[in-house]
Amino acid sequence: MTLSDLIQQTGEWLRGSGPHEEIVMSCRIRLARNLSEMPYSHWATQAQRAEALKRVTETVQSSKSLKGSLILQMKELPEVDRQILVERHLISREHAAPSDERAVVVSEREIVALMINEEDHLRLQVLQSGFNLQEAWGVLCRVDAELEGKLSYAFSPDWGYLTACPTNVGTGIRASTMLHLPCLVMTKQINRVLHAITKLGLTARGLYGEGTEASGNFFQLSNQVSLGVSEEEILDNLERLIKQVIDQEEAARKALVQRSREGLEDRIWRAYGTLKNAHLITSNETVELLSLIRLGVDLGVIPTLERGLVNRLFIQTQPAHLQKLEGRSLTPSERDARRAKLLRETL
Amino acid sequence: MTCDLCAKNEATVYLTEMIDDQTRELHLCEPCAREKGKETAKQFAALGAGEIPELLGGGLAELLAGLADFGTKVEGAGAKTQPACPRCGMAYEDFRRVGRLGCGNCYEAFRRYLAPLLKRIHGSTQHVGRTPAAVKPQAAAAASSPKEELGHLKQELKETIAAEDFEKAARLRDRVRALEARMKKGKSSG
Numbered sequence: 001m002t003l004s005d006l007i008q009q010t011g012e013w014l015r016g017s018g019p020h021e022e023i024v025m026s027c028r029i030r031l032a033r034n035l036s037e038m039p040y041s042h043w044a045t046q047a048q049r050a051e052a053l054k055r056v057t058e059t060v061q062s063s064k065s066l067k068g069s070l071i072l073q074m075k076e077l078p079e080v081d082r083q084i085l086v087e088r089h090l091i092s093r094e095h096a097a098p099s100d101e102r103a104v105v106v107s108e109r110e111i112v113a114l115m116i117n118e119e120d121h122l123r124l125q126v127l128q129s130g131f132n133l134q135e136a137w138g139v140l141c142r143v144d145a146e147l148e149g150k151l152s153y154a155f156s157p158d159w160g161y162l163t164a165c166p167t168n169v170g171t172g173i174r175a176s177t178m179l180h181l182p183c184l185v186m187t188k189q190i191n192r193v194l195h196a197i198t199k200l201g202l203t204a205r206g207l208y209g210e211g212t213e214a215s216g217n218f219f220q221l222s223n224q225v226s227l228g229v230s231e232e233e234i235l236d237n238l239e240r241l242i243k244q245v246i247d248q249e250e251a252a253r254k255a256l257v258q259r260s261r262e263g264l265e266d267r268i269w270r271a272y273g274t275l276k277n278a279h280l281i282t283s284n285e286t287v288e289l290l291s292l293i294r295l296g297v298d299l300g301v302i303p304t305l306e307r308g309l310v311n312r313l314f315i316q317t318q319p320a321h322l323q324k325l326e327g328r329s330l331t332p333s334e335r336d337a338r339r340a341k342l343l344r345e346t347l
Numbered sequence: 348m349t350c351d352l353c354a355k356n357e358a359t360v361y362l363t364e365m366i367d368d369q370t371r372e373l374h375l376c377e378p379c380a381r382e383k384g385k386e387t388a389k390q391f392a393a394l395g396a397g398e399i400p401e402l403l404g405g406g407l408a409e410l411l412a413g414l415a416d417f418g419t420k421v422e423g424a425g426a427k428t429q430p431a432c433p434r435c436g437m438a439y440e441d442f443r444r445v446g447r448l449g450c451g452n453c454y455e456a457f458r459r460y461l462a463p464l465l466k467r468i469h470g471s472t473q474h475v476g477r478t479p480a481a482v483k484p485q486a487a488a489a490a491s492s493p494k495e496e497l498g499h500l501k502q503e504l505k506e507t508i509a510a511e512d513f514e515k516a517a518r519l520r521d522r523v524r525a526l527e528a529r530m531k532k533g534k535s536s537g
Binding site for chain 2: 043153154160162165169227228232
């Protein structure tokens with residue numbers, strides 16, 4: 001598999017199916033792991049980083065669970081390709097910054113991704129479509145156990161898996177779900193809901209994780225604490241709370257349909273009309289309007305559209321994906337035109 | 348700042364108390380800090396940690412005074428005298444600057460500073476959850492039965508108090524309590 005193959009295909013997590021797929025776009029679990037006896041990437045010398053990269057890469061190459069995966073050395077990738085990986089949620093924005101001795105491993109269908117020499121030596125993630133935390137956890141456990149058998153991880157019986165940042169120590173786990181909550185936003189209940197779940201130990205973030213704004217009514221909710229609670233408890237707690245948020249969004253959808261069906265359908269069809277006919281459209285406007293037509297698919301207002309297609313458009317209309325499609329770098333206004341063309345053709 | 352307890356004297360001692368999952372921060376004057384030390388010693392004694400409350404009372408007061416001194420040292424030029432991690436060379440000041448540790452060994456090297464920090468972030472300082480397969484046999488051998496584990500923990504608690512490592516003692520005390528609660532629960536449900 002090459003990076004071009006990867007871009008051609010649709011990531012498993014964009015499939016738009018799986019439990020509660022109308023509200024939960026995807027779920028992700030990541031584990032932070034470090035090699036024992038080695039300084040963390042930011043504190044290591046280049047030679048030490050190279051050594052860590054070599055050890056992890058060799059382990060991946062001989063592993064069964066990551067067989068056939070694509071291994072990409074970050075320094076060999078042009079800027080646009082690194083941004084594509086960010087847009088596909090396979091690497092963090094930090095990992096895309098120019099730096100030596102970094103790599104990412106991407107499994108088939110983009111289910112498993114492993115960042116090497118990010119903040120921690122290994123950041124292993126599983127990304128799944130829909131509300132599928134248990135399945136994601138199963139996959140992650142298998143890969144983690146295999147790597148752990150071959151690499152010696154930094155671990156303390158008191159403090160668990162040792163990580164560069166104390167906020168990740170212990171289980172090293174961060175489990176998150178990407179929720180699409182348009183009706184909680186429309187009914188202005190979103191702040192109340194987010195406030196409540198923050199008090200119950202979850203963190204809310206935007207579409208692209210830490211430090212990003214919520215856009216397109218997407219919210220990433222994840223566990224805060226990683227020490228003193230087992231992985232299963234963390235996942236159970238997240239699952240329980242997310243179910244409540246799903247219930248709230250469903251109730252808000254029902255209420256809006258009952259109270260102002262016409263108004264809601266009007267907004268959805270106008271969004272569809274704009275996306276289908278615009279000749280210049282910004283990334284922000286696209287995300288906001290795609291959010292509305294995604295809701296239209298969920299409510300059966302636009303029966304001809306498929307959810308997976310709408311999900312894919314969220315990613316394909318991002319700047320780096322458009323530039324890859326066009327085969328050259330584009331100015332912001334050229335991108336707006338190319339984006340509008342792609343939307344017209346697809347819809 | 349005035350003392351949180353007597354509200355009269357100037358607070359010169361800063362104390363972080365860890366009880367179960369709750370962290371409480373107190374600003375105390377020296378007489379109140381001494382009293383507080385004695386009170387804490389009684390709590391440890393009640394847990395069966397040994398008949399050394401006086402030692403602990405004296406020890407804690409000393410520790411608190413030491414901490415107060417330490418506070419001024421950190422502000423001043425004394426920061427350089429803090430030990431760096433022997434494995435990677437990171438100093439605690441470096442950690443405070445970059446917000447990331449240098450290596451796994453830093454957790455041991457900076458234990459006394461990190462424990463209260465971890466307690467604040469996670470509400471806990473004891474890992475539960477997955478253990479690498481290579482580490483598991485040691486952990487299992489260390490505790491063949493809950494009763495035996497409790498015995499070991501209490502013994503370790505006594506030794507830790509004697510050695511005046513009160514942060515570790517607080518962690519052990521929480522583990523003793525948690526284990527006792529689990530054993531009680533096991534009995535009543537079984």
